[in-house]
Amino acid sequence: MKRLLVVEDDPDIRELLRYNLTREGFEVLQANNGAEGLKMATSEAVDLIILDLMLPQLSGIEVCKKLRELPNTKSVPVIMLTAKGEETDIVFGLGVGADDYMVKPFSVKELVARVYTRLRTIKAEEREEADVIRQGAVEVDRARFQVKVDGGQIPMTLAEFRLFNALISRPGIVLSRDRLLDAVTGGDGVLIDRNIDVHVRSIRKKLGESRDLIQTVRGLGYKFKEL
Template identity: 40%
Template sequence: MCAHVLVAEDDPKQAELVRRYLERESHRVTAVHDGRAALDQVRRARPDLLVLDVMMPGVDGLDVCRVVRADPELSTLPVLMLTARSAEDDLLLGLDLGADDYITKPYSPRELMARVRTLLRRATAPAPPPDPVLRVGGLCVDPVRHEVTVDGRQVECTPGEFVLLSLLAAEPGRVFGRAQIISGLHGMDRWSTHRTVDVHVMNLRRKIEHEPNRPRMLITVYGVGYKLVAGDGARG
C-alpha cells in the first residue's frame, strides 16, 4: 500500500526519522514543522494520512486536529497523533477532538508502522455493499452514505464514532463488551484501551442524546459494556 503521508513534527531529527520509516514502506512523505504549515499542506495536497505531533509552536497539534475535523472536506482524513505527554487526560483529548489513534513517545518503529498500516487499510477499504439503513428508534445509521441522523437531524461523527455506532445499531439491545468494541474499532486491541471506547461513547452521547448525562439510547451495562436501545431521549 503506497500512500501520501504528511508528517507534522517540530523536531527536524524526529521528523526525518519518521520519514525514513515511512519511505522504507514505499510511502511518499511530506514533512512540516509547525501547525500552520500542516494545515496549509492538508488543504493543498490532500494527503492520505496525517501523522501529527501534539507539541508544536504556534498552532499545536490539538488545534490542527480540531480545524481538520471541523472542515467537511477534510473531516475523514485519518489522523495519528504523536505525543510526549503521559497524563491520560492529555492523551485522550486528541481522541476527543477526533484523532483516530495516538502513540506516545518514545515509540518503536515497528509499532508506528503497524499503526500507520492499520489506519491506511481502514481508510482505503472498499465501500461496503448497499446494506439497509440501520434504525434504532429515531436513530438512523446509513453504512453506504456514511451518514447518521437522529429524528431527521444529521449528526457528524468521526470515523471511530461511526464504526462504534454501526456496531451497536446492527444488533439493538445486545450488550457489547469493551474488548469487542475495541476489536471492531481498531482490529488490534492490544494498541487500544477501554478508556478509548469510553471517550467515543461520551462524545456520541453529546450528539444523539437529549440529556447526555442521563442517556436513554446509548446505555452503560455496568461491569459489562454498552448497548443501543430505542430510547426516548434523542434530541429533536
C-alpha cells in the same frame, strides 16, 4: 501510493519518520510547525496525518480540531505523537478527533504498524453497509443487524449492536467513550442508556469465550483486539 503527512518540529524525528515510511512505499510530506501542517493538510490530498502534540505556531490539538471542522479533512485519520505520558493529554487528543496516539520515545516499527492498521480501517469503513465483518469467531452482518459467534446468533439491543459494530470495524484502534456514545446514538436523537461501560459489560457477557476481544484501555476507552 498512499500519501502521508508528518507534522513534527523535531528535525531528527521528522527525518526518522520520513526515511522509514518511505522505505515502506509511502509518499511522505513534511511540515515543521502547526500552521504549515494545517496548510498542507488542507491543500494536499493526504491519506493519513502523523501529528505532534507540541508544535510551534499552532499546537497539535488546535490543528486536529481545525482538521475535524473542515469537510475535506474531517475524515483523514490522525495519529498523534506526544512526549507527555499523562492520561489527560492523551484523552484530550482523542477527544478532539485524533484516531490514535503514541508516546515518545516510540518504536518506529509499532508506528508503521499503526499506520497500516489505520489505513486498513479506512478501507473497511468505505465498504457498503451490507458487508459482513468477520474477526476470528465473531461475525457482524450490518444489513441484518445480526451478530454471530461460532456461527450461532447472539441477541443484542440496537445500542449494543451500534457500539460493537464501531469497535469491530476498527480493530486495534482505541475509541473514547465520547466517540462510542456518538456511535451508539447514531445521531438520531433516540433516548437510550448512555452508560457505555454498562453496554460493554453486557456485550462481553453475551460474547462468552470471545469476551476478551473487547479490550479496556484504562482512562481512554475501548478497542477491539487486533487479530
